[in-house]
Amino acid sequence: MRVPLHFPRTVPSFLNAFTLFTLTHIPMEKIRLGVLFGGRSGEHEVSLVSAASVMQALDPARFIVIPIGIAKSGAWLTGPDVLAHLNGAERSEGVADCFLPPDPTRHGLLVCHGEGAFENIALDAVFPVLHGTCGEDGTIQGLLELAELPYVGSGVLASALGMDKALQKRVHVQSGLPVVPFASFSGKAWLEKPDEIIRYLEDALGYPVFVKPPNLGSSVGISKARTREELIVAVDLARGYDRTVIVEQSVENAREIEVAVLGNEAPIASMPGEIVPSNEFYDYNAKYVDGASATLIPAELPEGIGEQVRALAIAAYKAIGCEGMARVDFLVTRDLAHIVLNEVNTIPGFTSISMYPKLFEAAGIPYTELLSRLVDLALERHAEKSALLRSYDPGTDWHRGV
Ligand SMILES: Nc1ncnc2c1ncn2[C@@H]1O[C@H](COP(=O)(O)OP(=O)(O)O)[C@@H](O)[C@H]1O
Ligand SMILES: [Mg+2]
Incomplete structure (x- = not known):
């Protein structure tokens, strides 16, 4: 592959x-x-x-x-x-x-x-x-x-959608892509009618859930809640970081599968990689601090599933209008029965040992060449945009003297 x-x-x-x-x-x-x-x-x-x-x-x-x-x-x-x-x-x-x-x-x-x-x-x-x-x-x-x-990398709109976990999910749902059941609400609404929101979340999602500030990364402000008491603590934490909060059904004991995507009009996808977090979920500590999470390249997946994940990664990338690069993350149940799109990261971690460059390195594109290609893609998009018409001559001076 x-x-x-x-x-x-x-x-x-x-x-x-x-x-x-x-x-x-x-x-x-x-x-x-x-x-x-x-x-x-x-x-x-x-x-x-x-x-x-x-x-x-x-x-x-x-x-x-x-x-x-x-x-x-x-x-x-x-x-x-x-x-x-x-x-x-x-x-x-x-x-x-x-x-x-x-x-x-x-x-x-x-x-x-x-x-x-x-x-x-x-x-x-x-x-x-x-x-x-x-x-x-x-x-x-x-x-x-x-x-x-x-x-x-991506332009204004795709970057904003890539950042906002709730709006991104809505676009992905609209595009027929599999996302976990979720709900989002403002911090203000939570203060005004917490009981109503809790009742809704419990009916619609049940427990456990993941509670997140929609516009953040690196797992900052994210917690898993298994009970009503934990939910309240988790929402209060998340709303300290953002004016809205997203709550998602938990995909229990999921595998974390990631695909690197590269390109503008016709993007290519790497083989899938897998993260084996050192903690119960891939939190900040497991990501950067304890050095105990493992990265597997390629992920051990049956070929058919791997191809499905790659195709979903490209579809998710295109759905929100990404350009240049993105890492598309999935949660996959261990029995492989469910593949859920978790999120698109428009500027993924970029150290030489990060998943994004590692996945392309494994596909035969060394880090230095990958960086060159990304700049080429930026120049290509800019040239295309520069060639567009920017002004319109109405052929009259109607605006003068207004
Ligand atoms: N719905 C979910 N079910 C199971 N695990 C989840 C879910 N949402 C998040 N996680 C866990 O939390 C981690 C961080 O969540 P994520 O949405 O990827 O935020 P970030 O943008 O901070 O990486 C994920 O890598 C995964 O380990
Ligand atoms: Mg993530």
Whole structure:
């Protein structure tokens, strides 16, 4: 089960083999790639680890890497020492304040060198290696759209849907994809009529359930509730992180199967991998801290089930309009009778040992090549969007003098 090594490229018929050869050997200008990391979400630290791997692995023959760190305060910083600084090192000369103006005529970053002195650093593309809110949820993507910069990964809408577990599920249900029974409600509604909500949840879902803040990741704020008392504690925890709460029926003793998807119009799916969490469920500790969860590549699944999961992964990716990349996660019952789509992660963990790059590595696409392809996909989408009509000439001056 291998994914194709190369995207099919359309070769114009007027190019013969010789011209193709010479074209590919014209030295290309390096791409000035801004790598965005850190951010204000609970996944700040995870982003720093992912970004360190990404920056180390980017092909130096193709890219000039411009590190851009977002501190927990929200301050934007650039320079060679930014990653070390966000990791706790004292601020040095190698760290400068910067910001990305939404003004596309600036073509990139403005770096502040003291009062009123700005240096313009042009960017050809941006790789947001940010997880969670204000990074993976469409907000940064919106800024990059305004700035007209090509960027890796999904656009505004797919990022926002990928982030919101409740809205994402509604779109997936609409697309006929299998999701676990769930309900969502606002924190305000919970304060006003908790008894009504509890009665509804108990009737519709029963116990145990998983209670989550819809717009978070890395299992932050998620708990499993087996009783009414636990449900109340779990909702109070989740609504501290988000204005709404999602409650899902628990898929008991489920296997956690993950598929990596890559591409724009015609995405490809990796073979499925499996996570064997060290805790009862894959919580923050099991994900990052105790180092005891296992990653199995490929997942041991009968071929038919593996193919089904891959097809569902592509369908789920397309249903919410993903582009570039996403990791699509499933919960599969041990008897293999039920395959449930858990969630789509539009910026999956990206360390060299994370599931997403590992799955493609196993499919014959090494980490460095994967990163190059992701930037190529970003450039491809940007070129397509840039070719669209943007203005409309009504042929009259009706608006003047209004
Ligand atoms: N409905 C569910 N049934 C069983 N386990 C679940 C369910 N929802 C979540 N989990 C467990 O909680 C983990 C984290 O939930 P998930 O929705 O993936 O949130 P996150 O975005 O934080 O990764 C999952 O990997 C799984 O171990
Ligand atoms: Mg998850």
